[in-house]
Amino acid sequence: MVDFNGWEMPIHYGSQLKEHEFVRESCGIFDVSHMTIVDIEGKDAKGFLRFLLANDIGLLNQDFDGMYSALLNESGGVIDDLIAYKLPSGYRLVVNCATRESDIEWIDSHKGSMEVTVSERDDLSMIAIQGPHTFDTLSNCFSSNVYSDLSKKRPFQGLQEGETLITTTGYTGEIGVELMIDGERAKAVWKQALLSGAKPIGLGARDTLRLEAGMNLYGSEMDENISPLECNMAWTVSLEDESRDFIGKESFKRKKEEGDFHVLKGLLFKDRSIVRSNQVIYFDESKEVKGVVTSGSYSPTLKKSIALARITPSHTETCMTEVRGKINKASIGEPKFVREGKIIF
Amino acid sequence: MNGISGNYKFLASHEWAKLEEDGSVTVGISDYAQEQLGDIVFVELPELNSEFNQEDEAAVIESVKAASEVYSPMGGKVVEVNTILEESPEIINSSPYQEGWFFKLKPVDIAEFDNLLSPEEYSELC
Numbered sequence: 001m002v003d004f005n006g007w008e009m010p011i012h013y014g015s016q017l018k019e020h021e022f023v024r025e026s027c028g029i030f031d032v033s034h035m036t037i038v039d040i041e042g043k044d045a046k047g048f049l050r051f052l053l054a055n056d057i058g059l060l061n062q063d064f065d066g067m068y069s070a071l072l073n074e075s076g077g078v079i080d081d082l083i084a085y086k087l088p089s090g091y092r093l094v095v096n097c098a099t100r101e102s103d104i105e106w107i108d109s110h111k112g113s114m115e116v117t118v119s120e121r122d123d124l125s126m127i128a129i130q131g132p133h134t135f136d137t138l139s140n141c142f143s144s145n146v147y148s149d150l151s152k153k154r155p156f157q158g159l160q161e162g163e164t165l166i167t168t169t170g171y172t173g174e175i176g177v178e179l180m181i182d183g184e185r186a187k188a189v190w191k192q193a194l195l196s197g198a199k200p201i202g203l204g205a206r207d208t209l210r211l212e213a214g215m216n217l218y219g220s221e222m223d224e225n226i227s228p229l230e231c232n233m234a235w236t237v238s239l240e241d242e243s244r245d246f247i248g249k250e251s252f253k254r255k256k257e258e259g260d261f262h263v264l265k266g267l268l269f270k271d272r273s274i275v276r277s278n279q280v281i282y283f284d285e286s287k288e289v290k291g292v293v294t295s296g297s298y299s300p301t302l303k304k305s306i307a308l309a310r311i312t313p314s315h316t317e318t319c320m321t322e323v324r325g326k327i328n329k330a331s332i333g334e335p336k337f338v339r340e341g342k343i344i345f
Numbered sequence: 346m347n348g349i350s351g352n353y354k355f356l357a358s359h360e361w362a363k364l365e366e367d368g369s370v371t372v373g374i375s376d377y378a379q380e381q382l383g384d385i386v387f388v389e390l391p392e393l394n395s396e397f398n399q400e401d402e403a404a405v406i407e408s409v410k411a412a413s414e415v416y417s418p419m420g421g422k423v424v425e426v427n428t429i430l431e432e433s434p435e436i437i438n439s440s441p442y443q444e445g446w447f448f449k450l451k452p453v454d455i456a457e458f459d460n461l462l463s464p465e466e467y468s469e470l471c
Contacts, residue, residue, distance in 0.1 A: 016409050017384040017435075204383070204409060272387045272431075274407045298386035298409055305387075324389070324405060 002203070005098045007034040009203050016204035020300040023172055023209055024341050027133035028201035029193045034097040037121040037180060038104065041090035044114040049091055051246050052110060053084060054228065056238035060086040064158035066167055068236050070228050071095075071103065072248025076255060077224040078231065079106060081216060083169060085158065092165070092180075094126075096218045110247070125186035129193060130176030130201075130209075132341060138177065140196035141189050142166075150177065171206065173213025173339050211295050211308065214266060214336030220277055221264060221294045221308060227255050230310055231294075232264040232335050262291060262310045266337060267330040268345055269305040273323040274298055275330075281309050281319050285327075290319065301338045302345070308335050349442050354418070354461035356400065357470055361442065362418035364458055365449075370419055373446040374406070374437065377471040382408040385434045391448055396422045399457050404447050406437070419457045421450035 001008050009031075012019055022028055040049060049057040055069035066085040070078045080103050082095040095103045107118050129137055139147045146161050150168065153159070158167035163182055170176035181189065194200070201209075207217070214232070216222055222231040229252070237252055238244075255261055269275055274297060281291040291311025299306040305328070311319065320329045337345040352364040359378035363371040379385065387407040397403050397417040404415035426448045430436060437445035452458070462470075 011410070012383065015384055017386075208409065273389065274387055274412065276412075298407070 004034060004203065005100075007097065009034065011204040012202035013200045016202065016208070017300050019199065019201045019205035020208050022199050023131045023174060023201060023205065024301060024338070025132065027129065027131035027137045027193075027198040028172075028205070029137070029190060029198040030128040030130065030201050030206060031125075031190070032128050032178070033125040033186070035126050036095045036097055036100040036103065037124050037126065038093045038095060038107065039087070039090060039119050039121055040093065040107075040116055041119075042114075042116040044116050045090045048111065048114050048116045049084065050244055052107065053082075054237040054246060054248060054252070055084070056241060056244060057084055057086070057091065058241070058244070059238065060084070062086070062157070063088050064160060064165065064167065066156045066158065066169060068156070070233050070236055071106065072228070072246075072252065073224055074248060074251065076227050076248040076251030078218075078222040078226055078228060078233065079103065079224055081218055081222065081233065083156075085165070085167065087165075092121075094180075098219060121180075123182070124180045125183045127179045127181060127186055127189060128170055128172075128176060129179070129198065130170045130172040130174045132174065133197070134174070134176045137193050137196050137198045141192045171213070171215055172209040173215070173336075174209075175340060207295075208297050208300060211297055211306065212299055212301055212338040214308065214334070217295060221310075226310075227261060228252065229255055229261045230264060263313050264294070264308060264310055264335050266333045266335040266345060267293075267296075267307045267309050267319065268302065268333065268337070269307070269328050269330045271323075271326075271328045272298075272305055273326070273328055274305050275307045275321055275323060275328060279321050279323075281311055281321055283314065283316050283319050290314070293321065299337060301341075302343055306337055306345075349464060353442070353464055354458060355464065355467035356416060356418045356461060357467070358400075358416050360416055360418045362458060362461060368452075368455070369424060370421065370450045370452050370458065371446050372403070372415075372418060372448055372450060374415060374441055375467070375471075376441045379438050379441045379445070382406065382410065382413060384409050385437045388430045388434045388437070388447070390426045390428070390430065391423050393423055393426055396420075397450070406434075415447060417450065418461055419450060419452045420454060421452040423448050424451050425449040
């Protein structure tokens with residue numbers, strides 16, 4: 001068990017590698033109640049969030065649809081990444097736990113005279129169910145209606161069952177759902193999921209799963225000094241509606257036009273030695289620093305050392321780093337390694 | 346102590362040394378160490394014929410969590426290396442005292458063995 005921003009959480013329930021493999025092959029269940037849930041309601045909720053978020057919440061048409069977005073500061077750095085959902089009563093944001101206080105302060109400080117209420121939903125637990133057998137597990141935890149409705153959803157959609165919000169989202173690269181659910185109800189679902197064959201997954205496998213999926217971790221791939229352009233999040237910044245003003249818009253556009261920024265890439269290393277965050281990247285033996293590893297680990301699916309790295313844009317297809325005095329070479333590709341159990345790097 | 350029989354002694358930094366009948370010394374890490382490290386995914390073993398003093402860094406283990414040094418419990422020359430670990434480092438997790446050995450030494454001073462911790466003394470540290 002470790003202290004994770006005030007939450008006592010397990011790194012693993014036995015073996016991190018076995019948990020990782022189980023999610024890729026079957027079905028894992030994660031207690032992610034540490035995530036911060038914030039509901040934004042009131043007459044001006046939509047206008048407020050269209051200003052606050054870099055992605056355009058106005059594009060969410062149906063209730064329970066969600067989108068991935070950055071929260072930017074004025075200079076275009078990423079304060080946090082989050083998922084925003086449209087609810088019948090307004091909107092819901094799911095933000096990181098490490099940034100909980102600063103996010104809520106930031107959101108509150110921009111309300112101005114707008115008619116919005118901001119309420120943290122610490123009464124809700126959050127569970128993720130992920131892996132190819134997710135729907136088998138769900139069929140044992142929920143009524144057949146819920147199961148059949150959910151199976152028709154695309155990623156980033158959802159539905160409400162009683163007080164429980166179920167969305168087709170996750171942090172593993174597998175099909176799966178996330179549940180925002182009352183604490184007592186969460187315990188019952190957890191037990192039922194285990195009875196139907198799902199296994200509990202700790203923070204360790206959660207990290208290697210998201211790394212293989214090429215998903216960002218706040219504080220590693222991005223922070224308040226990193227632009228969405230440098231952490232593979234530019235696609236989440238919506239410039240379609242030119243009349244929409246949002247925090248960080250001008251800085252983002254300027255940086256994009258100037259074109260002077262690093263990019264996030266995936267690295268697959270030749271040797272098995274593990275490459276970890278903050279190690280520097282060279283393109284050749286001259287050892288001129290061309291970037292830095294933001295996350296690195298052993299990939300249980302590829303059975304190799306992999307990393308995400310922020311590097312100088314280049315056409316070069318290989319790079320290298322030094323591990324204990326030895327060069328470990330890597331091929332450079334898009335920052336994603338595994339999708340739905342298959343190697344895509 | 347579970348999992349060991351024969352002449353095992355320990356360093357406080359969780360390495361074991363086993364005195365073999367031919368006078369060589371086999372080296373590995375303790376069950377407690379493998380459990381603390383979690384799944385081991387990479388090992389850097391010493392070169393054959395390399396020489397160490399007692400408590401010199403002799404190998405590196407990487408678990409998913411972190412990299413850790415392995416210190417030689419005794420001074421000597423490396424006469425055999427368990428190369429199977431390079432492809433299957435998980436053996437260290439499943440069999441830390443038998444199949445998961447790292448290397449064998451020809452010791453320079455057998456008296457160093459006597460100065461190591463007995464299994465009982467070592468288990469008090471865990």
